[in-house]
Amino acid sequence: MSENRVTRDGLRGERPGRDATFGNGMAGVDGSPRRDGGRGKRRRRGEELAVPPADFTSYYGRPVIKAPAWAPADIAGYLFLGGLAGAGSVLAAGAAATGRPATARAMKVSSLGALTLSTAALVHDLGRPGRFAHMLRVIKPTSPMSVGSWLLAAYGPLAGAAAVSDLTGLLPRAGSAATRGAALLGPGVATYTGVLLADTAVPAWHEAHRTMPFLFAASAAAAASGMALATGPVAENGPARRAAVLGAAAELALTRALHRGAGLAGETYGRGAAGRLLGAAKALGWAGAAGAALLGRHRAPAALSGAALLAASACTRFGVFTAGIASARDPRYTIAPQRERLSGGAG
Template sequence: MTTSEFDAYRPPEKPRRRFGRRPGGRRRHGNLGTQPGGDGTREVPMVPDAEFVSYYGKPVVKPPPWEWPVALYLFVGGVAGGSGVIAAGAQLAGLDTLRRNARLGAMTAVGISGAALVADLGRPERFYNMLRTFKITSPMSVGSWILTGFSSGMGVAVANEVDRISGNRLPIGPVRPVLRAVEGPAGIGAGVFGPPLAGYTAALLSNTAVPTWNGAYKHLPFVFASSASLASGGLAMVTTPTSQTRPARTLAAIGCAADLVATKVMERQMDPVLVEPLHHGTPGKLLRWSERLVVAGGIGTLFAGRSRAVAVASGLALMTASAFTRFGVFEAGLESAKDPRYTIEPQKRRLAARRAAGITGDSITTA
């Protein structure tokens, strides 16, 4: 039951006698529904204001049973994908040190990513089971194949790097010429899989019914892609001498600008209610600090070519900012699923918009 504007007011009535004694000594009782001593114009609502509650106090949308390993997977997946792009570019530009460090960083991130994914799945064989089929409509299925393709190409490239670091002393014998022959195509292939690896996790989140994630489905991939760019660029700035990091610094600077713009556009295009979890509590703190670190790291990137210390500090700031973005968005989505308000209010607004547009004959809106 709900209240209406007529519950609190009644038309004026003729003045009535106050409480008193009737002839014969009997007391007169007030009208039902009015306050004692009132004349009927101060009637109070009999039904309380509606609140956003659900059956037995349970959320309308069940929060996903994901914990911090999934948020870590989101972050290191972006680092791996961006580093794969940097490694492919360095391979084409002949920057050997940058290529080597980017490949090693990408493979390390992929290893952490796989461990976090298996930790969330519970059993390693579940990841293998996801590779038994390919379903284009499933972000998890597509993402599993992207991760596999990237890891395969990067694994071949890293094997060559490790062999060169050891002075060609690995006991691989006749396999060495084969590795050298496929190194170039494998490195470029990993670079091709890099952007999808960096951004597919946004589709993985927004394809759920979690209110804040779903409400950001149009722009969250751009936020994650730009976040991966500044994180991978920051990693290269930390691990590689400044004489070879110009491509990485350029990618990081572009990522900083894109991250700030994409985040603001995403929030403006979302339902105002669904933006609230991004600004409140722990997610709000993480995202505010992420923005500050992006600005600081971006400014430092402009001067990182002149100072190794500035490059390292800026790179660490950018990597931390990227991690805060991923963890902040992740936590905001979980919080939005716990409160029925974030599910009900946007639904009511969308329903009102459809009715205002004259759409009343479908399965969602009735006349």
């Protein structure tokens, strides 16, 4: 038997009843959570909680996920140049089909140049050229990386053949077939990188997975239209001017949708370096679209408008890349959305 004694610290020797608490007082004897928050009695109306609500944290504030170890100049440049190449092949095929040979030639050459630079940036980030070849050892339709590698492997020779045939005049039929083939693969080349980013665990990219590929498509269209305005003759740039306005408007609208669709992680699109880059993309996009629509029939304004659209597309890609890296380094953007989903599922 136990003997109860009254001390300065309370009763000693008292056996615990069924309402006794263990640990931090948050659970009953049977392990079930207490309704009163572990304080032993119901909270009266107007009474403040003695313990503040729990907040998320991570081990010493370190990131929960590992940020991608990608060089910004290599990968963000690869995102921009790949989009320019793919969309440029579509415009080249359209220009060739509508009797605009100078514009078609300029876009074929620019697509080949952009593809060459983007491949060089990718290989530089990989470290060894053989690593790209290793990605072609398997075909995995569920992997954006595998699909993208095979798209590049098939698109590159077609884009090269189209440009060489147009410049040299050799094998015109084969060159026309290569132009059409590159145009068919161009949209995939321009947008698969958006799917690739959204398929990662990086919060700012993954939470916006419904918008990212469409933003990359619009950004690529604006960039390719800008290249056509900058390099093609004024007499042939009517379709490029219209495509520039539509592409720039879609890019600006989808950037706003990306910001909203990313939830809490969307804050990274409006802060720091990413916010400055996307702000510059907005200003350059509006300027390029207005110049193309109003002054695109004149050589100098058309070239300046095209340069503004190219710069806007590049700022968009670099801004999206920078925002994703920032969201991966802050544990709040990983933990808070997970808790929201868990609480929503429990409800």
